[in-house]
Amino acid sequence: MAKIVIYTTPICPYCVRAKHLFQRKGVNYEEIDVSRDQNLRQQLIERTRQRTVPQIFINEQHIGGCDDLYALERQGALDPLLAQ
Template sequence: MNAPSTPQITLYTSAVCGYCVAAKNFLKSRGLAWNEVRIDTDPAEREKMVALARRTSVPQIFIGDTHVGGYDDMMALHRAGKFEPLLSGESG
């Protein structure tokens, strides 16, 4: 009778990235936790991110197995009311 768990939020980031900071600030403002993967310190993680996201820019944001995209993509989902359902485990 456990409540459904919130999908893990994963952010692929690098050190010098304004959009990465903006994405983390947005998540923090919503009281959310995330797993940060630094691609600038781990080339293997960068390759994994590119394979999963098919993009080379950061941040790349995943909620569970769903690729949200970058910061602008996440904000567009939020404005459209589709970000919170993803957090509830509903697929879009």
């Protein structure tokens, strides 16, 4: 099973959508809430060069945000990534 890491904040509707897709697919993920920890926020920026959430990694590969995740799903490319 794939290792999924998702950087989030609690009030982000896109974070909720991304997590919901993973939950529907029955896959586990590690959620890193960057809302209250500047060190985690800095880690996010260094790792992705982005400030926005969600930022999603599957098997250490940066997928991008919620729109990118759903684009993979529409293309049929998400399930093969999750099966690795």
